Amino acid sequence: ETGVTQSPTHLIKTRGQQVTLRCSSQSGHNTVSWYQQALGQGPQFIFQYYREEENGRGNFPPRFSGLQFPNYSSELNVNALELDDSALYLCASSPPGGSSYNEQFFGPGTRLTVL
């Protein structure tokens, strides 16, 4: 069983640029959530995708956007990068139905550095 994968592993951008991060969900999982983790902090919820639609959003501006594809993989796009966007971006997938759908399994993350 393949776990959650993310690409790229590391990324360096300059302020004002745009970035796309990618996530492949765990086999059989149809829900994908994205989190931002600043150094020394816990992950913060950005948004969630279910059936290719945004299913909920945290306290992040509209320049953070996403997509989910029919195979349940997902992208996170960030426009007009700011220095404070430097963080570890985590993707988590959840299985469909039942009590276990609450459990979210994380990928290794993408480390984004904005200069």
Add this chain to the structure above:
Amino acid sequence: EDQVTQSPEALRLQEGESSSLNCSYTVSGLRGLFWYRQDPGKGPEFLFTLYSAGEEKEKERLKATLTKKESFLHITAPKPEDSATYLCAVGDGGATNKLIFGTGTLLAVQP
């Protein structure tokens, strides 16, 4: 406001010295209390889910317990490979059941 607080922020143990990590929470509609382990620069690794007060779960040297206001992660006879940051999170019970995380406890186990 939903909130998760973990203590201590950091803990240094000798190998074999048992201890407990605390996670206290306030959430309007709890749908699961989750423990994760995170190694430096890596994504969180799922450990346990607890759903109701009184519930306990064990995995190797780790045991998680849950009350109505807090959870404990007990570490029995830890080894150096247990060194990591342990994150606690609650599901907020909303449409997404998004996870609200604490800031974690950094555990260092010395040989």
